[in-house]
Amino acid sequence: MAVESVPPWDPPTAHRGGRSRLPLLPRLSCSVLLFGFVLLCAVGIASSLIWGDGTPGDLRIDRNEAVGTWRDGDGGSLTLNMDGTFQASALCGHYRGASSTEVFDLTPRTGSGTWTFHAPETGSTEVRLTFAQVRDLTSFTSGGTHAKPVLWQWLGDPDEGRLCKLHRAP
Known part of the structure; x- marks a missing residue:
């Protein structure tokens, strides 16, 4: 009887049938963390474009x-x-x-x-x-x-x- 082995360098998702061997909860947690990180970066970039160095910006008044x-x-x-x-x-x-x-x-x-x-x-x-x-x-x-x-x-x-x-x- 032959035993199929997966080489140690293969990621856990490299499994026959295309399904991940990771349980659902860790996969969702990774997705939520990734989404949160991307959202945080976007907010940081937008705020620096809007407010720059924290000064109220230029305004010419008379x-x-x-x-x-x-x-x-x-x-x-x-x-x-x-x-x-x-x-x-x-x-x-x-x-x-x-x-x-x-x-x-x-x-x-x-x-x-x-x-x-x-x-x-x-x-x-x-x-x-x-x-x-x-x-x-x-x-x-x-x-x-x-x-x-x-x-x-x-x-x-x-x-x-x-x-x-x-x-x-x-």
Whole structure:
């Protein structure tokens, strides 16, 4: 009587009759895991295409669109007035002193001062703030959409991924 043997290098599915020797549950588990992996990769790729590095993206706004009140997620606010003045209350931000040799500070600011508007030919608009009392400087870049504009800036090292985002108050 001859015994048929399957060489050890043959996969378990290489069986006469074309049927797998693996039970149904492990085959389904492998299929579910593979599907989950492919789905996770697709979501990761799509999110990186949509949100990129986490910034709100470029948005070009005009000076009139910048005027008004903006709020951060921690209760801070910034009101930009048409006459080029502003008022800030507990405003998040990355500040530096008037001297370029002064270190950067991430402490929220309250105060008033003047703001300027910089709109390059391409890319985002920039709003620059100068606090009158302490001569601290900071700037915000416009982003988001015209329906939901955002003024934003990095907090500290951009590699850390922390943002200060200001949303237009209703």
